Amino acid sequence: MRSTAEARRVTVLNTAVSVFARAGFHATPVTAVAAAAGISEAYVFRLFSGKLGLFVAAAGVCFDRIADAIEAGAERAEGDSPQEILDAMGGAYAELIADRDLLLFQVQAQAVTDIPEIAEAVRAGYRRVATFVQSRAGASDAQVQQFFAYGQLCHLIVTAGLEQVPEPWARALTAGIRHP
Amino acid sequence: MRSTAEARRVTVLNTAVSVFARAGFHATPVTAVAAAAGISEAYVFRLFSGKLGLFVAAAGVCFDRIADAIEAGAERAEGDSPQEILDAMGGAYAELIADRDLLLFQVQAQAVTDIPEIAEAVRAGYRRVATFVQSRAGASDAQVQQFFAYGQLCHLIVTAGLEQVPEPWARALTAGIRHP
DNA sequence: CATGTTTGTAAGTGTGCACTCACAAACAAT
């Protein structure tokens, strides 16, 4: 035995997040995940219950990583006001998604929410993040809503590549967004 | 000849927006679009240069419809202040995407921006809408940015089905969003 | 070392789908 199945699952899930992030659920063959993880396709199917199970599990680690980063960011807040804590969380999130994998995976997951299991995984992820943001920052509903609205704006900016567009309308949309 | 090719193209594109909106680019076979439009798959391939050409053209009509709706909404604004005009535009947009097709198509398009032609179509669409919003409303960069941030929040609300979630975090995210 | 369990794979199988081609019918022009 080279490795335990549980350890394999972890490495496969991490690579799955990266690989699915590029082309999405339907356009990513399981072979691609297996190759990136350095194991055979057949073994991926033994470790997970089909492609869907793999994707749902990857969504879990994606939102876990986001929640952890936001939690750590909140600890580094300078003051105690809700807005200061939200800003610290936003900064931590911006840093986290600099590599784009986690952001793109969220976009891909939201695009395949016609599959009920994935819709539920997305809801579970946002439930976890949103409840934490609200309780930890002590922010109002409106502040939390704004926090996520501008988070979603980042998805547009990155997927459409608006940082690369020098035109005024694109500059307006990207203004003040932390180095995406 | 039953119909002209150009008329066929129009009807095919309208059904294509609806059909692609459900399952996205990769999960939607051209057969599904052809069947929904009531013609053969082979003829769809003659009318458009492949599945990608069809999708890009559908993106064009999607953003056309959005731009038209926002333009019409601006006409119905009560006052002349940027915020009043933006609100009127937002209301018109909310009405337009009540059927979800246009909203879901945007989400699907953003998910396949790794295909350059689609990325360019998305940029072109937002370029048209954003420049119009800014010039017509006379709004500041920050106002335009906020307009689109909350628009993107609608994408999350609809794809994750948050209107159906009674929990507080979901109510916070959906608060004040016009009947999605 | 014999037997059982877990890790791992090579080689299929069946299906769905993008795209093509040969061909037909409706219409137009002379």
Add this chain to the structure above:
DNA sequence: ATTGTTTGTGAGTGCACACTTACAAACATG
């Protein structure tokens, strides 16, 4: 009528990919 053009389809073709099975090697336990 004849010829040409446009609209339309049925019947393929070839390939990619989700998932399975049979089998092998590493390790554990008595």
